[in-house]
Amino acid sequence: MERAIVHMDLDTFFVSCERLGNAQLEGIPLIIGGGDRGVVASCSYEARRFGVRSAMPIRMALAMCPQARVIKGDMELYSKMSSLVTEVIEERSPLTEKASIDEFYLDITGIDRFHGAYKWTAELAEAVTRETGLPISFALSVNKTVSKIGTGESKPTGRLEIPTDNVRPFLNPLSIKKIPMVGDATFALLSRIGIRTIQTLSEMPAPVLQQMVGKNGIEIWKKANGIDTSPVEPYTERKSISTEHTFGQDTIDIPMLRALLSGMVEKLAYQLRSEQWLASTVTVKIRYSNFDTETKQCRIPYTSCDHALARHVKELFEKLYQRRMRLRLVGLRFSGLVRGTYQINLFEDTEEMLSLYQAMDRIKNRFGPDAVARCAGAQLKTRP
The missing domain is CATH 1.10.150.20 (5' to 3' exonuclease, C-terminal subdomain)
Known part of the structure; x- marks a missing residue:
């Protein structure tokens, strides 16, 4: 039986979401992105007629289309509409x-x-x-x-x-x-x-x-040649990626724990980008020396970038670790995964930040995931 495969794509999705709540945005050149030093996450067809494109620096886009209106963007809204x-x-x-x-x-x-x-x-x-x-x-x-x-x-x-x-x-x-x-x-x-x-x-x-x-x-x-046998696979096929670290000796070393979590975030975020996943839920897990285990999680806008994920992980850890008892294990899980690429985080980023991620990923792709890392995630020697 001949296959029947449909591809459906929401037109200028971020722009369309913004226009739903503001009729004044209809018919005008519109750019979704962040700040003068940021990059274009999305743009309307009216802006595209002037040569504006996704991932273009905002400054360049405004030079091409000075009458364009720039909106920072609302990932919570976009995630909600995507779910609908x-x-x-x-x-x-x-x-x-x-x-x-x-x-x-x-x-x-x-x-x-x-x-x-x-x-x-x-x-x-x-x-x-x-x-x-x-x-x-x-x-x-x-x-x-x-x-x-x-x-x-x-x-x-x-x-x-x-x-x-x-x-x-x-x-x-x-x-x-x-x-x-x-x-x-x-x-x-x-x-x-x-x-x-x-x-x-x-x-x-x-x-x-x-x-x-x-x-x-x-x-x-x-x-x-029009040949593609890849199947349509339900996007819930993979639900999460995670990692845990069990200490050889229980610890209460807070700076080391923060550094360890930073390194865990960096490795999992690189895995997300390599496999083209975006996460919408972050979970932090700790196990105390008496084997009590506690977790805390939060929903976030879809992302795969280190700095956004690290911010939420840090906040969860500070809320979760209240007993000041020695820990024997910390864990981290990113879940609520959907297929996607790094570009949807662009309205938080500068050109320099985007270039940094791309350069780091290229180094890791060539020399391995441990070839380059943030200093914050590299301080992993445990003090009792």
Whole structure:
């Protein structure tokens, strides 16, 4: 049976959320981001017409579009609205994968026995907008790659169906930058040898492409040829990541405990970013020398950045550790995970902070997770 895979993407999600509560924001260039030294987390289509793009420095965006209005952003609101959309989709869809805070994959294979697959998807999109007020685009095709590219081409508020016999004609004229996994560096490399369209890339021998761009070469070649067998997986597949540390000797060394927690945050946050997860719940656990175990948790806006997570971990630990008895164990868990990338934290960050995280992650990817660390998390010698 031929697969029927839908990709749904909320249009300019952060902007749409802000406009729900403020009609004066309709139709004007709008930038969601933080401060003069921050970067653009999202922007309206009116701002995009001036060249403004996500991850661009705010100063550059305002130079391009000085009349734009800048709003810091409200992650609590965005998380709440994302949950509402998720509920609407999951109530109706047989199999849903939440790919990020604002995009979803649906496997509706076989649904055309009862309804037309396209008609069913269009009705779902209408239900999302009716029940949440948010505009949403979708594309229906035979796999996740083609559907995702299709959604990008159908925006804003687009609806697109790409059947099997139209996959190659649809993909061929598009830029290779439309392919997931093709970043700026790969695009520049391939452009230098004249490969700029998906058709040209698809006709390239796969082993040659792999030799040029590395281990992802075969996957990129498959995507260029419209081949993608990856399944739609429920986003709750992995619920949490965690770590614990049991001391060889019970301790009451507060500075060391804080340093240890800082290091634990850094390692788990790197794991979140490496696996493209965002966490919405933080839990701190302690075990006293008499084996009493206590935990405390809090809900947070979706994030994978060290400094945001560390702030909540520190606050929880200070509230939790009140008995001033020696500890034998501390633990940390990040849960409420959804698929997503670091970019949704941008309205808290400066350009320097974003560059620092990217540089640290590159070092860790190349030399291992312990290759670089904050000084605060490296002071781990225990004093009795």
